[in-house]
Amino acid sequence: MEKVMITLENGAEVKFNPPTAGMLRRAMDNTKGEGTRAFYLIGECTNMSLEELDKLSLGDINKLSSALEKFQSFLEQ
Numbered sequence: 001m002e003k004v005m006i007t008l009e010n011g012a013e014v015k016f017n018p019p020t021a022g023m024l025r026r027a028m029d030n031t032k033g034e035g036t037r038a039f040y041l042i043g044e045c046t047n048m049s050l051e052e053l054d055k056l057s058l059g060d061i062n063k064l065s066s067a068l069e070k071f072q073s074f075l076e077q
Contacts, residue, residue, distance in 0.1 A: 004067055008060045016067045017045050042068055 004016045023044040027037045042064045043053055053061070 004070075006063050006067055008063070009057050014046050014048070014064070016064065017047075018071055019045055019068070038065065038068065045071075 003018065006014045006016050008014060019041060023041055026044060027041040039050070039053060042048075042061075043050055045068065046053075046064065056064075
């Protein structure tokens, strides 16, 4: 599966890379809840820091979450 470009509400484009096993392992190492793991994995896939993700709108986080869900659905097939 290839990377996906996502346009944020401010017009900036973010490259969303397919999650790798290493990304998943680092996210699972996080001892926080499931939502935090997903947030961390989104950061890994976009090369964005958690501070950058914190500044995004809810709509942008939903777009990025949807991209992650699509990748996960593809990998589960």
